[in-house]
Amino acid sequence: LxxxxxxxxxxxxxxxxxxxxxxxxxxxxxxxxxxxxxxxxxxxxxxxxxxxLDPALFRDRNFVSGTLFIFIVGMVLLSTMALMPPFLQQWKGYPVITTGLILMPRGIGSMLTMMLVSRLMKIIDPRLVILAGLGLAGLALHLMAGFTLEVSQRDLIITGFLQGAGLGLVFVPVSALTYVTLAPHLRGDGTALFSLMRNLGSSIGVSVVMALLSRNMWINQQQLGERIQVPQELLETLPSTTELLGLPARALFEVTRQAAEIAYINNFELLTWVSIAAMPMVFLFSRPDRSCTDAIAGETVSHR
Structure with missing residues (x-):
C-alpha cells in the first residue's frame, strides 16, 4: 500500500x-x-x-522531528538544483560542460563542510550547526534572487559554493540527530522512512518550483507583452519591410527572456523565505547533552 x-x-x-x-x-x-x-x-x-512499521518510531521526538525537517529541507534546498541547469543552458546559453563546471563548486562546498562537521559538533550544539547551514543556504538563495540573465560566472560559482556548504552543514547533523535517540532495533525501519521522506520532499519541491516557474513565465509574458509599444518614429526609420516584419519576433524573444528572468527571481525569493521559515524547526530536536553530542559525532563519522 x-x-x-x-x-x-x-x-x-x-x-x-x-x-x-x-x-x-x-x-x-x-x-x-x-x-x-x-x-x-x-x-x-x-x-x-x-x-x-513499528509505531514506536513515531514516539521518538528526534526521529519525528528529523523526518519532518528533512522533508521540508529536501523540498526547499534540493529543488534549487532543478532550477539551475535550465537557467544556465537555456537562458544563459552555456554548453553542457560549462554548466557542469559552474555547478561543481556546490559539491565541493558540501564535501568540505561534511569533512568538518563532526569536529564542529563536538564543541557546538548540533542544532546550531544546522541553523548555520540553513543560514548559508538562505543567504545563497537571497543572492540568487538578485540574478539577472547577465549574471557573471563568478557570482554563479560563489552562490553555488555557499549553498553546497550550507547543505553539508544541514544534512549530516540532521541525520545524526534523527537516529541518536532511536533504539537500535528500530534504525533499519527508521533509515528507510527517513530516506523516503527526503526523496518525497525533493520530488514535491522540484514539481512545485517547476510548475511555479512555468506559470510565472506565462503571467509575466502576458503582462510584459501588454506594455510593448513601437513608437511611430521608430517605424518611420526602418528602411525596409523585412526589418518591419522582424520586429515582432525580436520583441517576443526579448519579452520571453525578461519573463523568464522575473520568474526565476520570484522562485528564488520564495525559496529564501521558506528557508528562513524552516529555521525555528531546528529546535524541535531535543537538546543533546554531552554524551549525546559525542554519540552524534560518532554517528557522523559512521555516516561519512
Missing part, C-alpha cells in the same frame, strides 16, 4: 505539469489512488498485529 501510494504520487508529480494538473482525469485518478492507499496503510498500521 505504501509503495502504491508513493508510485502514484510520483506519477502525479511527473505528469501534472504536462497535463494541466487536476484538470486531467489521469491526475485525478493518481490523487485518488494516493489518498486511498495512504488511508488503507494508516488503518493497517493502527489495527494490524504485524505492522509494516
Amino acid at each position: 505504501l509503495a502504491l501510494a508513493v508510485a502514484a504520487l510520483q506519477m502525479l508529480l511527473d505528469r501534472g505539469e504536462q497535463t494541466d494538473w487536476f484538470e486531467a482525469l489521469e491526475i485525478q485518478f493518481y490523487a485518488i489512488t494516493v489518498i486511498l492507499a495512504l488511508y488503507l496503510f494508516t488503518v493497517h498500521m493502527l489495527t494490524s498485529r504485524n505492522r509494516f
Whole structure:
C-alpha cells in the first residue's frame, strides 16, 4: 500500500505539469489512488498485529522531528538544483560542460563542510550547526534572487559554493540527530522512512518550483507583452519591410527572456523565505547533552 501510494504520487508529480494538473482525469485518478492507499496503510498500521512499521518510531521526538525537517529541507534546498541547469543552458546559453563546471563548486562546498562537521559538533550544539547551514543556504538563495540573465560566472560559482556548504552543514547533523535517540532495533525501519521522506520532499519541491516557474513565465509574458509599444518614429526609420516584419519576433524573444528572468527571481525569493521559515524547526530536536553530542559525532563519522 505504501509503495502504491508513493508510485502514484510520483506519477502525479511527473505528469501534472504536462497535463494541466487536476484538470486531467489521469491526475485525478493518481490523487485518488494516493489518498486511498495512504488511508488503507494508516488503518493497517493502527489495527494490524504485524505492522509494516513499528509505531514506536513515531514516539521518538528526534526521529519525528528529523523526518519532518528533512522533508521540508529536501523540498526547499534540493529543488534549487532543478532550477539551475535550465537557467544556465537555456537562458544563459552555456554548453553542457560549462554548466557542469559552474555547478561543481556546490559539491565541493558540501564535501568540505561534511569533512568538518563532526569536529564542529563536538564543541557546538548540533542544532546550531544546522541553523548555520540553513543560514548559508538562505543567504545563497537571497543572492540568487538578485540574478539577472547577465549574471557573471563568478557570482554563479560563489552562490553555488555557499549553498553546497550550507547543505553539508544541514544534512549530516540532521541525520545524526534523527537516529541518536532511536533504539537500535528500530534504525533499519527508521533509515528507510527517513530516506523516503527526503526523496518525497525533493520530488514535491522540484514539481512545485517547476510548475511555479512555468506559470510565472506565462503571467509575466502576458503582462510584459501588454506594455510593448513601437513608437511611430521608430517605424518611420526602418528602411525596409523585412526589418518591419522582424520586429515582432525580436520583441517576443526579448519579452520571453525578461519573463523568464522575473520568474526565476520570484522562485528564488520564495525559496529564501521558506528557508528562513524552516529555521525555528531546528529546535524541535531535543537538546543533546554531552554524551549525546559525542554519540552524534560518532554517528557522523559512521555516516561519512
